[in-house]
Amino acid sequence: MTSGILLACGSLVSLTGALGGAALPRPWRVPVSATLIATACVVESVAAIDVLATGQTANWHSSQVLPLTGASLALTPLGAIFVVLVALVAVPAAIYWIGYAPHGMSARPTAGSFAVFITGLLIVPAAASVATFMFLWEMMALTSLALVLTDQGRREAARSAGVWYGVITHVGAAFILAAFLILAAHSGGQSFTALESHARALAPGVRATIFLLALVGFGSKAGVVPFHVWLPKAHPEAPSPVSALMSGAMVALGVYGIVLFGDVLLGGGPVWWWLIVLTLGAVSALFGSLHAANSTDLKKLLAYSTTDNIGLVLLALGASGLFSATGHARLGALSLVAALVLLVNHAMFKGALFLAAGSVQVATGTRDLDELGGLLRRMPQTGALFLVAAASICAMPPLNGFVGEWLLFQSLLHGVNLGNTAGDIAIPVAVAALALTAGLTIVAFVKATGVGFLGRPRSPGAEVALEVPLSMRMSTGLLVTMCVVAGVAPMVILPAVERAVRAALPGVGSAPLVHGVRLQLVSVRGVLAPTVLAVSLVVAVAVVVFARRALARRRVVRVTEVWGCGRELVTARMQYTATSFAEPVQRVFDDVLRPVRDIDVSHVAESRYVIESMSYRSHVNDQIENALYLPVIRAIRRWGQFARRLQPGSVHRYLAYGLVALVVTLVVVAVLG
Amino acid sequence: MNHSAYASLLGLGCAAIVLCAVVTLWRRSLRAIVRALAVQGVALALVALTLGLHGHNRGLEIVAVLVFVAKGVVVPTLITRVVRHDVASRETQPLVNVPASLVAAGVLIFLAFSASRSVSVLASSASGRLIPYGMAAMLIGFFALATRRKAVSQIVGLLLVDNGIALVAFLATAGVPLIVELGASLDVLLIVVVLQVLATQMRLRLGSLDLDQLAELHD
Amino acid sequence: MSLLTAWRTVRGTRRVSETLRQNPDAVAGPSEIVGSLQLRHVDAGSCNGCELEITSAFGPVYDTERFGARLVASPRHADGLIVTGPVTHNMVGPLRKTLEATPRPCVVIALGDCARDCGVFRGGYGVIGAVEDVIDVDVTIPGCPPDPTIIIQALRGLTRR
């Protein structure tokens, strides 16, 4: 009960933050608002942690808040883990905001929307009825849309991103609503408990329809291929704290929706549902990582990598459903644990990466990797934080990304040869997809770190970059610290995740893994000792450093020019750029990426053997956008042209339409009557 | 021959057959491809011999010898002759490039294994469980047939299909009647001879063995 | 069958390296490089005669590698420079830069008459001077071009093998 009150209090505080944001004068607006948001997050997480600790659902109902239906909230352990996840990103994002606000995020509408957006994110996982859920979902969607459009006055790209995001998110919401409505129509109630109790008795066809509608709806929010197109447009254009929240938290809520429908409301489904989920996951992971490896815009790279990470989560989710459907509940639970751990990890490192990318943008005025370079010396702290977060997303031990991928790999490994033909094909393919994704992610993030932060500055902006304000560094540091802690000591988060999984899959029985200092899987052989691994790595590094120092005869390190084969002039332009770095990958995957390459050679007037200038451009377009969305857009445009002819602005024509309509109606009545 | 040695030999033989099929997609040099085919013929003979020895089936042992002579020696030698005269004896530009072919081969292997799973699980014998290998070799042969340009690679593809079918037959029924196998082998031999003649003609007229050039013959 | 041909060739090739018995006189050099000497070659304006001899000194017949000396790709990996030819105007800077890029201790070997005293190019319009005029030289190998055995003698003197 207390958690229920906390839940309500949290939202109240958060909404106050929104009001504060809108009302207060400029110097006070952001700090007060951010503090209130952070407080709300802490209050909500306390409620969520209470739920996770006791396993008791926290309820709160009010008929005063939403007209007609009333609002009802119920925080289950599954929802609670998502509340914690949101809070993990929202608190740093709010702190970051304090430093970031002068760069175009201090206007009243923006500040207000930001607070409402976070409120929406925090409470969506607690929604316990269709009306409440859809209301909060839309609140979250609309405010995030407003935030994406923050820069629309100055940048054409932001406007276009807003249109893409707005359309896809609302079509997605329509799918979700349809799924809910079908379910509610068959259940005779709109609370989730009512839906849940009636859903199992439905005909398989209806259940499948509901699941597929929900999958499309929530998949579009989660940025799953082929609904990912808004991510690489909206995430880069949104202000960085918003990108961090959208990518770390909002996208995760899309996955929450799929788990909610697939595992909780519908209570699992046949194998083919989960094969679809798994396939979508594998395709998203590969597609996202491939495009991330080929992006030169830092935030676009991060956005594509979100598609990649969510792909891995869906891979785990699909495997989980597959195992549960074939009667391996324990293994199914393990995969779901892997999915949630991947998701929580993603919130941490992707949040940190987006915040650090925002700092880079603030400091240099650009996000284009081909114009960055040398930032680790200009911005040592932000650079180091980005480096650690990047290592984490590359699943480097002993950071948190590694634990997630290990869990996923183990669950897949033990899922081979369960006797289901489809599963036997799916699992090795999933492992291959996981591996190639991991490799391409490393390419993408070594590129981002190496080209962006190492080497020499490639533009004047990067040359004069200065370290960002403390609040921005601190908040990024907070997330990076979480990455390290969750990697070295995953037992900090695993019990909570496990509680959530057992609540979502009540048939599991005992826990799928034992988590002490060693992470031990139950009923299958698999052990990981992350803490020991971390300690031994640190010891080994210390030993090697000591050995190098002890054995070396000459202690002084001489600083020299870089070796350029004796050239007199070695400039920053001779470095590899992000484009050239990705070129081998681009060539290997030529058939998938279909890059557009232009070479312009202009000769001097006197002779065509002497070249005056040469320019080379290469651009990778999103082939799914080209093949799937552009035809639709073109068709809509044609239809629009047609509709325009119906609207000439002549009063007579409109009256004639009315007359025709009346006549047709009468004819119909006459014929039928 | 004790049972575990028999099972291992059989498994290795089948694995070698699939491996050779993969190698034909992997390599570009036609000589290497033909060599892989020869090894595959020998492996097929080995499988037949193992089955024959284990089941005390004299007919199968004779078939093994015949397979060895026909598929391991005669056919590869004939094809090698064609290759030797071809100046550019490389499969330079297959319709599907090599990495993609290999990934496709992986998919086909999976398909073969899952499609014949129902069959092979039912056949509880050591040999019955290996049927998927034969299917895989056959499918890869078909793929080679569909995507390779050179006449020689086409012949090899056809022979891969034939070897795959032969393997399935050996494993499924522990031996086709001798006469059927002889007939099939003769057919194949005939095809090879005809193709060799055709290839020689093609080279004389067109100067290469690229099948795409045949498309230009219509005028 | 190309593999088989290759194998036959390999089998047909017995040891081709010449036996060099005579022990060299030690040359004064840093103690670090005893037994292991990596060299970066700098062509400061040579006619390529010396390059041919260097190539054959490190080739199979003379096989300097057995005495611990090896050519490397980067001066960062090197313990010494082999400089050939008189130093031309364009190569003064690169030569100095190469020396600077090499970690100490570093020996500089001026190889050939041109590197020693400009040889036939003395007084040429593009020539600055001998190697010694640009950087400090530790070892000089005379000859136009020097015989591989002489090169090996000098290098063995440094590695003391």
Added chain:
Amino acid sequence: MNTLLHTMGVAGASGLQVVLTGAGGLVLLGLMRKVRARLEGRVGAPILQPLRDVRKLMRKERLRPEFATWIFPLAPVILVATVGVAAVMTPLVTSRPALSSGADLFVVVYLLLLGSTIIALAGLDAGTAFGGMGSSRALTIGALAEPALLVTILALSISAHSSNFPVIIRATIVDPGVIISPARLFALAALLIVIVAECGRLPVDNPATHLELTMIHEAMILEYAGPDLALVTLGEAMRLALLLGVFVNLIVPWGIASSTSIAAIVLGMVVLCAKVATVACALSFAEVFMAKLRLFRLPELLAGAFVLALLGVVSGVVAK
């Protein structure tokens, strides 16, 4: 007292493994060069030459390129440290080394990956063209080798129901028939190709090349000098030795010490050295007949390895 002895034995064996991969790895490099030289008709450098090279490099001056950051000196340390930790936990000399309960093949692979990734990052640190070129190529190859590698691990762990390396080794010793099963053979073939790719041996990369434009690994470390270069060389040699050790223990696991007695460990060491040396000689022998593949032919090689690994998985599933 007994447990103390046991712990000391385990620690000693693990320490021995690290020393073996370190010193042994360098000797291995020397051996491979020697075999190659002999086949080319040369006398070749002494087998101990790499040891001498590293000793000399340790005594030389340390250089730091003008624009390099702390990543540059840190990367070689991390390379050696990760391979060292991997060498502690991998069963090479003894089947139960320290930390072996967590010695997942996945963990070993990712430890090695951490080392190679940070070297690739360091390649970009100095801001030269060659460094970027090398790390871009190395990572592309690494990314393409990854699917083959993980699917190989999958294939190897099917028969033992675990990806824990000591468990796999022990299962293999109990049931040696696994070794000549198609699943294991396919997996080993794939693993060999991946090892060749990861260690930059022919035909993937030519470790002896002097031409910058054809370099992969060498280009990344073109800026390293002195003790840092010594560490890089050591780390690479250790990685080669470790991976070959893993490989030979999967083919012929016999001889590996299953107790902590000194005799068993010494025997394990001798047998391991013999096995690795044999495989290294064979590899080096094969290399003489090979030319380096063009960079854009490498996907073919690695896709082939991937198909082999997949064949390993399906064969493993069929065999059940």
